[in-house]
Amino acid sequence: MLDKYLKSRIPDAEKLVEDLSKQFDYVSVLGTCVNTKAIRVSTRINSLDEVDNECGFVIKVYKDGRYSEYSCNDIKGLKAATVKNAVKLDEVYSAEFKVRMLEEEEHKEDFLREDPSKLSNKQIIEKLSAVKDELHKKEARLINVNAAYVKRQVSKIFVSKKKRLTQKYDWINVMLSTVVREGDNIKSNYSAQGEADSTLALDKFAKEAEDVLNIAVKMLNAKPVKPGKYTIITDPSISGLIAHEAFGHGVEMDMFVKNRAKAIDFVGKYVASPLVDMYDGAASCLSAASYFFDDDGIEAHSTQIIKKGILQTGISDSLSAMELGTEPTGNGRRQDYQRKVYTRMTNTWFGPGNDKYEDMIKSVKHGYLLCQTNNGMEDPKNWQIQCTASYGLEIKDGEFTGEMIAPVVISGYVIDLLSSISMVSDKVKIHGSGMCGKGHKEWVYVSDGGPYLKAEAKLG
Amino acid sequence: MMKKSEILSCLKANKNISAYELNILDKDSRELFYVLDHLEINRAVKVETISIKVYVNDKKSTGTSSVVVTAADDAKSLSAKLSKAVSRAKAAKNPYYPLAEKKENLKDLAKTKKDLNEVATKVAKAVFKANVYKNGWINSTEIFVSNFKEEFINSNGVDHVSESFKIEIECIPTWSNKKEEFELYKFYESNKTDYKKISEEIDEILNLAKARSAAKTLKDVKMPEDVKVLVKNDMLESIVRNFAGDLNYRSSFMHDNHYNKGDKLSDTKFDLTMKGQIAGCSASRRFDSHGTALGSVKLISEGVVKNTYGDVQFGYYNKEAKITGNLPLAQIKAEGTDYKHKPHLIIENFSSPQLESDSGYWGGEVRLARYYDGKKYIPLTGFSISGNIYEDIKNVEFSKEETTTSRYKGPKYMIFKGVKIS
Numbered sequence: 001m002l003d004k005y006l007k008s009r010i011p012d013a014e015k016l017v018e019d020l021s022k023q024f025d026y027v028s029v030l031g032t033c034v035n036t037k038a039i040r041v042s043t044r045i046n047s048l049d050e051v052d053n054e055c056g057f058v059i060k061v062y063k064d065g066r067y068s069e070y071s072c073n074d075i076k077g078l079k080a081a082t083v084k085n086a087v088k089l090d091e092v093y094s095a096e097f098k099v100r101m102l103e104e105e106e107h108k109e110d111f112l113r114e115d116p117s118k119l120s121n122k123q124i125i126e127k128l129s130a131v132k133d134e135l136h137k138k139e140a141r142l143i144n145v146n147a148a149y150v151k152r153q154v155s156k157i158f159v160s161k162k163k164r165l166t167q168k169y170d171w172i173n174v175m176l177s178t179v180v181r182e183g184d185n186i187k188s189n190y191s192a193q194g195e196a197d198s199t200l201a202l203d204k205f206a207k208e209a210e211d212v213l214n215i216a217v218k219m220l221n222a223k224p225v226k227p228g229k230y231t232i233i234t235d236p237s238i239s240g241l242i243a244h245e246a247f248g249h250g251v252e253m254d255m256f257v258k259n260r261a262k263a264i265d266f267v268g269k270y271v272a273s274p275l276v277d278m279y280d281g282a283a284s285c286l287s288a289a290s291y292f293f294d295d296d297g298i299e300a301h302s303t304q305i306i307k308k309g310i311l312q313t314g315i316s317d318s319l320s321a322m323e324l325g326t327e328p329t330g331n332g333r334r335q336d337y338q339r340k341v342y343t344r345m346t347n348t349w350f351g352p353g354n355d356k357y358e359d360m361i362k363s364v365k366h367g368y369l370l371c372q373t374n375n376g377m378e379d380p381k382n383w384q385i386q387c388t389a390s391y392g393l394e395i396k397d398g399e400f401t402g403e404m405i406a407p408v409v410i411s412g413y414v415i416d417l418l419s420s421i422s423m424v425s426d427k428v429k430i431h432g433s434g435m436c437g438k439g440h441k442e443w444v445y446v447s448d449g450g451p452y453l454k455a456e457a458k459l460g
Numbered sequence: 461m462m463k464k465s466e467i468l469s470c471l472k473a474n475k476n477i478s479a480y481e482l483n484i485l486d487k488d489s490r491e492l493f494y495v496l497d498h499l500e501i502n503r504a505v506k507v508e509t510i511s512i513k514v515y516v517n518d519k520k521s522t523g524t525s526s527v528v529v530t531a532a533d534d535a536k537s538l539s540a541k542l543s544k545a546v547s548r549a550k551a552a553k554n555p556y557y558p559l560a561e562k563k564e565n566l567k568d569l570a571k572t573k574k575d576l577n578e579v580a581t582k583v584a585k586a587v588f589k590a591n592v593y594k595n596g597w598i599n600s601t602e603i604f605v606s607n608f609k610e611e612f613i614n615s616n617g618v619d620h621v622s623e624s625f626k627i628e629i630e631c632i633p634t635w636s637n638k639k640e641e642f643e644l645y646k647f648y649e650s651n652k653t654d655y656k657k658i659s660e661e662i663d664e665i666l667n668l669a670k671a672r673s674a675a676k677t678l679k680d681v682k683m684p685e686d687v688k689v690l691v692k693n694d695m696l697e698s699i700v701r702n703f704a705g706d707l708n709y710r711s712s713f714m715h716d717n718h719y720n721k722g723d724k725l726s727d728t729k730f731d732l733t734m735k736g737q738i739a740g741c742s743a744s745r746r747f748d749s750h751g752t753a754l755g756s757v758k759l760i761s762e763g764v765v766k767n768t769y770g771d772v773q774f775g776y777y778n779k780e781a782k783i784t785g786n787l788p789l790a791q792i793k794a795e796g797t798d799y800k801h802k803p804h805l806i807i808e809n810f811s812s813p814q815l816e817s818d819s820g821y822w823g824g825e826v827r828l829a830r831y832y833d834g835k836k837y838i839p840l841t842g843f844s845i846s847g848n849i850y851e852d853i854k855n856v857e858f859s860k861e862e863t864t865t866s867r868y869k870g871p872k873y874m875i876f877k878g879v880k881i882s
Binding site for chain 2: 003005033039040041044045046047048049050051053054055056066067068069070071072073074076086087088089090091092093094095097099121122125143144179181184186187188224227228257258259260319338340374375376377379381382384385386388406407409411439440441458460
């Protein structure tokens, strides 16, 4: 159910919209309550906490060609004059410029998606502890196991003259990290599950635990990659990372407004191999960023960004869409109620192809299967890419050699990388456990994924 | 929001709570968001964030759980939240540790509160004062000007209060070479209203964008294999943070540290000191999140590990005689090397500096570097560097030039030999 407190503030939000509308041409109120339960069981330290909880409001107003916002803890009894004074600027450096006003259509709806599993804290701790204890029995070099269950319960209201929306949704992440040590040689490996159902997330976590440990142990003997250009097969997590960094950030349309994205000149043109389809959207699949409406009050969309290698469109928040004369795609997101809306990715993924994974491996003369997202960085203006995989497995003449490299940095020019994709597997996996910053801040929950991809890339 | 006295009454009324910590953070900020030199949106943020950590102790164990107090709370709802927190704390026990002891209660109040609108406007003017080039411009700018008040109270009688001020600027400069446009990224953070310095920093990053627009590739230069590589800013701070993290009490408790007291970390005789306050560092703090008053401790002396540092929990676990608190700032002192007259490569801007603390892998894709070939600097782009920091630190050198950032004071450049460039 929608957070009770937030529900109790809907009449206050409506009153505030009415009062402020006497002085401003557009007014909206977004209310947010996020309750997060985090249970951590580890070899040495345990915790059961409420973390990153937030509850507050942001009021957006428009007058004379400029938007202003006011973030506060509560709106009960909040006077229109308080908002007006807070956002007033007597003197500000700015060239003559007027932003256009948001136009909205009538929309009143309530949305709900809750975790169907009702597990007690004790049950969750038992499941996490069982995995931790079992792993310690298997490997003497294992120095730390960290198992964590995090459940986010998000409630939001959006009220303007034409809109009255509410949503409540849950998302569960279960993470496992294993740290192994042999003298001064320390290596770690992790897995992260994201599901809308606690039972499902915990079951997947338990199933993958032994593999997570085995890979960490194998990483003790991993070698650094010899820098150079190689044939690569990316696992779904690395495919997702490439989708996210190579083209996700590049088609965030607030970057189009700022002329910060090369992609604006490539709409309708080939940007990737004809084998490539790419999607984004809160409604494109059920994953970490599957909300019902965004922080502008726009309903969730599914957007096809690349179709058969050709760039179709970008993704946008309301303001960017208005600036560019396009339709908003429900990608307006805030880190929290204290922060501004930006165009942000949601669930970003490459679509499936027709190839079998086994055939893809067999086709490699010398290269690497790159696995496990570590991190990445975008460069939407100049289309340089940097993606880091936790490890790579060597393939020679279509067979794994048993050699591992770690970590592996993929870098190069986005178009070169995407154009080199020559095989795409027939199954897609989405990883619903990521976080994404814009530049170096503004963190939001995202997912990404895709099929296995075969490409040519520079590794270092 | 509930008053502090009401919250403390609820905490004292729950007899199952052995001890508590209360953190209250007030934030008042003004924010300006520009596209080119057009103000697109301005924001005001006036919020209070209150968090409580409850402790349920017995002689051998400590259970803790955190509670966030929101505007939705009153005495009744908070009491219910605290009872739930007690249950959670009982379910997740750790070895016993005490709270920070009362010594001196710190009152670090600002002499005058900054007028945020006035400062934000002056910051904007200082940023755009540097926007004077024909082929280069500031593409987007975000300005955050904030006053903070932080209070910490625990059930041992610790009662600190601290006020601070911060300017943050994110700026994206672009330069056109008439064929293509090139951009870089700049984040500036300071607790001083030094508008001249802001203009200088923006001018510097605009000129680095200009350099990127004219940058060549590795193929265009003949670089000796053993060229010295100089890193600064984010990468330098990542390296310092990595060693500081390894020497935190927590790392040795978790058994994932690479160094212990007495270990020789480097043949280079440099000192690393962790501090609570350094003039000009905007992340300076008087106390940490457990209320421990912050001073300083020398972790590395002449390349040898002398001390560790950290918070009260892991300090107690490690049986440290004098617990330092989690010190946020790092200072390096070292004899500077004269690198300027021989070929060297200065990494100005990474896509994202990488450093993996377990393996020691460090490096990343370089957006802009400057190679000195013995006669002149040549801007370079489109390559990567990589190395192993635990090996490379053994013969690190430092520049004579100094810098002060939000969390670091010391040599402007770390200088490495044998780094892979590809």
